[in-house]
Amino acid sequence: MSDTYTPPKVWTHDAENGGRFANINSPVSGAREEKELPSGEHPFQLYSLATPNGVKANLILEELIEAGFSVEYDAWIVNIGEGEQFTSGFVDINPNSKIPALVDRTGPNPIRVFESGAILLHLAEKYGAFLSETPAGRAEMLSWLFWQVGSAPFIGGGFGHFYAYAPEKYEYPINRYAMETKRLFDVADKRLAQTRFLAGDEYTIADMAAWPWLAPFFKGVIYNDAKTFLSIDEYENVARWANTIGERPAARRALIVNKSWGDDEDAKLPNRHSAADFAGKSV
Ligand SMILES: N[C@@H](CCC(=O)N[C@@H](CS)C(=O)NCC(=O)O)C(=O)O
Numbered sequence: 001m002s003d004t005y006t007p008p009k010v011w012t013h014d015a016e017n018g019g020r021f022a023n024i025n026s027p028v029s030g031a032r033e034e035k036e037l038p039s040g041e042h043p044f045q046l047y048s049l050a051t052p053n054g055v056k057a058n059l060i061l062e063e064l065i066e067a068g069f070s071v072e073y074d075a076w077i078v079n080i081g082e083g084e085q086f087t088s089g090f091v092d093i094n095p096n097s098k099i100p101a102l103v104d105r106t107g108p109n110p111i112r113v114f115e116s117g118a119i120l121l122h123l124a125e126k127y128g129a130f131l132s133e134t135p136a137g138r139a140e141m142l143s144w145l146f147w148q149v150g151s152a153p154f155i156g157g158g159f160g161h162f163y164a165y166a167p168e169k170y171e172y173p174i175n176r177y178a179m180e181t182k183r184l185f186d187v188a189d190k191r192l193a194q195t196r197f198l199a200g201d202e203y204t205i206a207d208m209a210a211w212p213w214l215a216p217f218f219k220g221v222i223y224n225d226a227k228t229f230l231s232i233d234e235y236e237n238v239a240r241w242a243n244t245i246g247e248r249p250a251a252r253r254a255l256i257v258n259k260s261w262g263d264d265e266d267a268k269l270p271n272r273h274s275a276a277d278f279a280g281k282s283v
Contacts, residue, residue, distance in 0.1 A: 019167040024083050030091060037089035040074030040273055047078050047090060048100035050259035050268075052222075053152065055212035056116040057100040058254035060123045060130065060205065065275065066250040069127050075272040077258045117149040120205040130208065132199045141199035144206035147187075152213055154180045164223040178230060185235045188214060192237035196244075207245060212254075215242035252283040 018025050039045060044061065048054040064071040078084045078099050085097040094101040094114035102119050104111040106126075113122045124130045132141040158177035162170065188210065191198060198206040216222035217232045218239050226232070233239070245251050256278075259268040266282040 031088040035087035044073035052212040062250035144198040
């Protein structure tokens, strides 16, 4: 490899060279602007965006509704490209300034929940749904849930960033993260050759965590032509699982909640306040 970089003794932030996310990335956390979050009438207030991490929260809320629980929620779009995750209101509910973040107002005092995996677990435990029942099943479910949360940054921040978003393409990071992404697909594929869902026979929050990340690769709607580059069609068991979940009405709705981009107006719902908001949408 020819162009090498010699790190200086002490790293400093070079805002000029930040690429696509230069305007929002900073090594300092915390609020950059005083601004309250909007608030609706429902017990749950979700502040998010329809990225794979955001869809996880949409998915459990819509699945709980589909299962008959009285779970109503307002979903407010957070435009992370414009830096809305750094407003004081958002930082109060997620000091890490990343979507999704949830406020649960079902009890006497509001409870904030951030991190997509924590939101899945919080809601599943609250309603006793989409969990594995036995101790062994629960251990398996938690293992796959944390497997997904731990591996998402290799797929997104690693492969997706260097392959699709970085202003210049470098072979070393693309190779490294392509290999790791394929290895993760292979882990899921071998598991799903043995079981219907990740934790076993039942659809659980482990699947709700993994589906929004893995399914878009089969549809070719994530990271340019990553589907071809990574030979995604090799993973037939993951494809079968992704299709099974994709046919669920809640999953179809989850994909458009807090979505504001794309040409198809019927496939986006920037803010969601009731089930009626899906009328006329392609879900
Ligand atoms: N570990 C977090 C990751 C969330 C995350 O990375 N969210 C991204 C969008 S997918 C975000 O908010 N990025 C804004 C930023 O980095 O400033 C989770 O699972 O909730």
